[in-house]
Amino acid sequence: MPRRRQIELNEATREEIKATARQLMAEKGTAGLSLRAIARNMDMTAPALYHYFGSLDDLITALILDGFNGYADYVQHQRNEAAAAGMSIPQQIFVAMMAYREWAVQHPVDFQLLYGNPIPGYQAPTEITTPAATRMGQVFMELLMPGLETGEISIPEPQRTVPAQVKAHYSNKYGMEGETRAILHMMNQMWSFMFGLVALEIYNHTTPVVGDAVAFYEQATRSHLQLMGIKLD
Amino acid sequence: MPRRRQIELNEATREEIKATARQLMAEKGTAGLSLRAIARNMDMTAPALYHYFGSLDDLITALILDGFNGYADYVQHQRNEAAAAGMSIPQQIFVAMMAYREWAVQHPVDFQLLYGNPIPGYQAPTEITTPAATRMGQVFMELLMPGLETGEISIPEPQRTVPAQVKAHYSNKYGMEGETRAILHMMNQMWSFMFGLVALEIYNHTTPVVGDAVAFYEQATRSHLQLMGIKLD
DNA sequence: TTATAAAGTAAACGCTGTTAACCTATTGAC
DNA sequence: GTCAATAGGTTAACAGCGTTTACTTTATAA
Numbered sequence: 001m002p003r004r005r006q007i008e009l010n011e012a013t014r015e016e017i018k019a020t021a022r023q024l025m026a027e028k029g030t031a032g033l034s035l036r037a038i039a040r041n042m043d044m045t046a047p048a049l050y051h052y053f054g055s056l057d058d059l060i061t062a063l064i065l066d067g068f069n070g071y072a073d074y075v076q077h078q079r080n081e082a083a084a085a086g087m088s089i090p091q092q093i094f095v096a097m098m099a100y101r102e103w104a105v106q107h108p109v110d111f112q113l114l115y116g117n118p119i120p121g122y123q124a125p126t127e128i129t130t131p132a133a134t135r136m137g138q139v140f141m142e143l144l145m146p147g148l149e150t151g152e153i154s155i156p157e158p159q160r161t162v163p164a165q166v167k168a169h170y171s172n173k174y175g176m177e178g179e180t181r182a183i184l185h186m187m188n189q190m191w192s193f194m195f196g197l198v199a200l201e202i203y204n205h206t207t208p209v210v211g212d213a214v215a216f217y218e219q220a221t222r223s224h225l226q227l228m229g230i231k232l233d
Numbered sequence: 234m235p236r237r238r239q240i241e242l243n244e245a246t247r248e249e250i251k252a253t254a255r256q257l258m259a260e261k262g263t264a265g266l267s268l269r270a271i272a273r274n275m276d277m278t279a280p281a282l283y284h285y286f287g288s289l290d291d292l293i294t295a296l297i298l299d300g301f302n303g304y305a306d307y308v309q310h311q312r313n314e315a316a317a318a319g320m321s322i323p324q325q326i327f328v329a330m331m332a333y334r335e336w337a338v339q340h341p342v343d344f345q346l347l348y349g350n351p352i353p354g355y356q357a358p359t360e361i362t363t364p365a366a367t368r369m370g371q372v373f374m375e376l377l378m379p380g381l382e383t384g385e386i387s388i389p390e391p392q393r394t395v396p397a398q399v400k401a402h403y404s405n406k407y408g409m410e411g412e413t414r415a416i417l418h419m420m421n422q423m424w425s426f427m428f429g430l431v432a433l434e435i436y437n438h439t440t441p442v443v444g445d446a447v448a449f450y451e452q453a454t455r456s457h458l459q460l461m462g463i464k465l466d
Numbered sequence: 467t468t469a470t471a472a473a474g475t476a477a478a479c480g481c482t483g484t485t486a487a488c489c490t491a492t493t494g495a496c
Numbered sequence: 497g498t499c500a501a502t503a504g505g506t507t508a509a510c511a512g513c514g515t516t517t518a519c520t521t522t523a524t525a526a
Contacts, residue, residue, distance in 0.1 A: 047476090051472070115432075163449065208363055209421060
């Protein structure tokens with residue numbers, strides 16, 4: 001049986017491997033992710049890594065999990081600071097949406113890892129990644145729901161209708177009904193919009209078209225919030 | 234100097250290579266794209282392909298170009314049919330947006346090729362791909378601008394403000410001013426939303442969350458159009 | 467002290483893109 | 497008709513990749 005200290009050493013090595021992987025990806029893009037390159041950077045041989053990760057895919061999954069958590073942590077943290085500064089809920093939502101873009105711009109490779117499929121042959125095991133991916137939704141739900149109660153948010157008419165099949169899914173899977181359900185539905189659409197803006201920018205489809213991606217994102221977000229009945233004043 | 238017939242033969246082989254590449258990608262995902270696999274499927278050796286494409290990257294660029302064009306063609310065609318059937322401009326916009334999703338769902342690998350970066354080390358040469366990518370925007374601009382004139386579209390208040398830097402870029406690059414410029418700005422945001430919805434579905438982040446991706450997309454689109462002042466009646 | 471498990475190695479397999487050297491058949495020009 | 501040129505193909509090779517196998521070393525638990 002391995003001792004405590006050994007387990008800690010093993011865990012430390014796992015972290016070092018992931019850190020090296022992230023560094024390589026930051027330098028050379030997702031293409032730079034290779035077991036042999038990681039091993040080379042760590043003065044080891046590639047097969048040794050198999051003592052820490054069952055395969056390259058397992059390593060990627062671990063990186064994705066860390067990514068989702070770090071992403072949600074960052075947005076949550078920015079939101080918390082906004083709350084501590086006494087900002088209104090709509091303002092906190094705006095801050096969170098700005099944070100959503102900031103993280104992606106600062107970690108473009110991680111973003112591609114999370115929401116693209118940049119590694120040949122790799123398919124993320126959704127049963128493992130989905131829980132971590134869902135955390136981001138919770139951050140926004142924790143803003144939208146109180147906002148609805150305080151009256152700072154009023155769901156606009158076109159957003160009140162939820163398709164029957166989707167309605168059923170929300171009820172069965174999340175146990176959500178009524179206005180709470182409508183808010184979840186609205187959040188999913190807001191998320192899609194936000195994601196679309198960010199993903200297009202990360203993949204270089206935005207700047208050539210609008211010139212200034214930051215200004216575009218900021219204004220698009222403001223307009224979207226207003227149209228969604230979230231009064232930024 | 235090569236003769237006409239030789240040039241045609243060369244062109245035919247190029248098309249056959251691309252077709253084989255598309256077939257392999259459809260079967261095994263973007264990971265299945267490999268020169269050696271293509272050559273194997275064509276009963277050739279890999280180096281022979283270098284007579285037709287300078288490198289794997291060149292082949293990918295050609296596939297991307299075809300993809301953007303086929304994508305725009307499909308959406309344009311669906312829009313034309315809707316127009317021929319006497320649909321209103323808002324309805325044509327709705328049809329075009331449905332078509333945008335349909336093509337992506339039917340060609341998920343191509344979609345990833347166009348808007349992701351699934352090939353290790355490959356970076357799309359934007360000066361080549363951007364013109365083809367922009368065609369899609371034209372399809373929608375050709376709907377929004379007449380819609381504005383007929384009064385079927387009225388730009389909502391929050392959409393009327395365009396950030397200064399973006400405004401300048403629209404003016405300098407596309408020579409657009411006033412309401413035309415506002416429509417271009419709105420179109421870019423509509424596109425982002427549409428893209429977000431579709432990309433999340435293609436990368437399997439939608440169905441686990443909303444249950445029925447088609448119903449979700451349809452309703453989200455309707456709601457978005459209504460909020461954007463496009464009256465679907 | 468000794469059996470065991472963890473952590474490392476080298477060698478090999480089959481895959482990849484790409485290059486170099488070479489051959490063959492068709493073509494254009496004289 | 498002859499001849500040089502060129503398009504289109506071949507094989508062999510290089511360096512890289514993930515992964516497996518067999519083997520060694522080292523630290524630990526009993």
